Amino acid sequence: MTRREALAVLGKGGLAVALFDFMQRREARAEAVPPAPAYRGTHQVKPLPFEAGKLKGLSEKLITSHHQNNYAGAVKRLNQIQQEIGTLPKDAALYQIGSLKREELIATNSMILHECYFANLGGDGKASGTILDLLKAQYGTVETWEQDFRLTGLSLGGGSGWVVLNYNPHEKAVRHYWAADHTQSLAGGVPLLVMDMYEHAYQMDYGANARGYVDAFFQNINWDDVNRRTEDARPRK
Numbered sequence: 001m002t003r004r005e006a007l008a009v010l011g012k013g014g015l016a017v018a019l020f021d022f023m024q025r026r027e028a029r030a031e032a033v034p035p036a037p038a039y040r041g042t043h044q045v046k047p048l049p050f051e052a053g054k055l056k057g058l059s060e061k062l063i064t065s066h067h068q069n070n071y072a073g074a075v076k077r078l079n080q081i082q083q084e085i086g087t088l089p090k091d092a093a094l095y096q097i098g099s100l101k102r103e104e105l106i107a108t109n110s111m112i113l114h115e116c117y118f119a120n121l122g123g124d125g126k127a128s129g130t131i132l133d134l135l136k137a138q139y140g141t142v143e144t145w146e147q148d149f150r151l152t153g154l155s156l157g158g159g160s161g162w163v164v165l166n167y168n169p170h171e172k173a174v175r176h177y178w179a180a181d182h183t184q185s186l187a188g189g190v191p192l193l194v195m196d197m198y199e200h201a202y203q204m205d206y207g208a209n210a211r212g213y214v215d216a217f218f219q220n221i222n223w224d225d226v227n228r229r230t231e232d233a234r235p236r237k
Contacts, residue, residue, distance in 0.1 A: 036086070038085075038086070039082055039083060039085060039086025039087075041078065043075050043078055043111065045075050048063070048067055048118055049119055049122060050118075050121060050122030050222075052067070055216075056125075056216065056219045056220055057205075057219055057220070058121075058216050059204070062201075062202070062204045065200075066200060067118065070110075070114065071111070071114035071118070075107075075111050077103075078110075081100055081103050081104045081107055082104060085097070085101070085104065105182070106183060107182075109183065109185060113162055113191065113196070116194040116229075117196045119222070119225050120193050120221060120222050121222055122220065122222045123220060123222030123223055123224060125218055125219040125223075126223065127221070128223055128227075129223060129226075130227050130231060131192065131223065131226050134230065137173065138173050138175060145176075146218070148176070149163060149195075150214050150218075152178050153197050153217075154211060155178065156178070156197040157208075158199070159180070159199075160180065160197065160198045160199065161179050161181060161184075161197045162182075162194060162195065162196060162197060163176055163177075163194075163195045164176060164185070164186070164193070165191070165192045165193035166189035166191055167192055167229075167234065168186060168188075169188050169190070170188065172234075172235075177189070190229065190233035192233065193221065195214070197210070202216075
């Protein structure tokens with residue numbers, strides 16, 4: 001029986017008022033139940049792990065804009081998408097859930113890759129540590145790997161995408177991969193070094209000069225962070 005039907009049957013007496021009050025309180029309790037974790041959208045923007053004005057060849061204005069607009073925007077968008085998914089009715093049109101799930105993937109990868117990108121900046125650019133042996137094992141020399149990584153980045157210049165050095169658990173090795181957008185990634189791969197090749201990452205400082213940006217990126221790599229990720233990704237002996 002609906003609330004309207006109950007009131008019609010019971011009339012305007014005290015019992016009707018009591019029933020009305022009970023049903024309101026029951027509905028309020030139902031609405032107060034928090035959404036499941038997947039639908040809460042509570043991701044937080046992480047602050048820059050370095051002083052924005054201290055990088056070589058990358059301006060404070062560029063880094064701040066990139067962090068506040070592109071990265072923080074992805075986090076905000078992801079929260080909104082997840083909350084919206086949680087409000088869909090059971091009979092929602094399939095195109096609605098399909099579209100939202102696609103956007104959730106894009107926003108999630110954008111958030112994660114941006115966090116990795118900013119975390120692997122702020123260093124002196126001098127490669128050292130565990131990662132060197134892994135790069136030599138796969139590419140022969142670190143110089144060969146760097147040339148391959150740089151050229152992969154330049155192939156995305158003037159467009160969009162990412163270059164991601166991953167730990168590949170399938171091969172138990174490190175390899176870097178080309179990604180034209182946020183939906184392309186290595187299955188099971190763990191990002192170790194991430195370079196953003198979307199124009200928002202360099203246009204303000206370098207215009208169409210993607211090569212100048214790639215040079216600046218290498219001057220600022222925080223290899224300590226890359227090594228930390230590498231140690232976390234490799235299986236324990």
